[in-house]
Amino acid sequence: MTILDVLSTALLLAGCFFFLAGTVGLLRFPDVYCRLHALTKADNLGLQLVVLGLALRAESPFTAGKLLLIWLLALLASATIAHLVAHLARREGYPPWTR
């Protein structure tokens, strides 16, 4: 078990934990705006950690670069979609959840 294997395993497991946190947030939060937070932030952080863990194991720098580009695309897409969905929810008149 080289140090690269240990680091890659740690990053993959941390990514799994953040995916779990995002899914729990999607299920448990009381409002569409709160679920948007959980989905776009936690899930994308989980994807980032998983991609980093896989990029450490990649066989060439081009493969690692491809993985990082996939992650960048997913990140930009999620940010745009979060804004679009929140704007649509506001237009359709859903009130934000207050305590």
Added chain:
Amino acid sequence: MTALLYGVAAFLLANISVGLYRVARGPTHLDRMLAAQLLGTTGIAVALVLAEATGNPGGRDVALVLAVLATLAAVFFVRRFRFGAGGTASR
């Protein structure tokens, strides 16, 4: 190491199947779209992990296409509800 990768892929698939509860339950159509985005993002992760586990580099292209298609699906969804059932822009 591949056992760990298969375990990660199985865990992410369990995440997707649990997130489908929001598709069934979600009080608004936007909640269902959010669950579809969960499917997209977690599907990217599953495709990348399986591409590494099986040694087949085609899974990375699958992940790339899935990222683009999930984005387009969400954009078309928002566009439909913003501009009416026709989906064409009035401006």
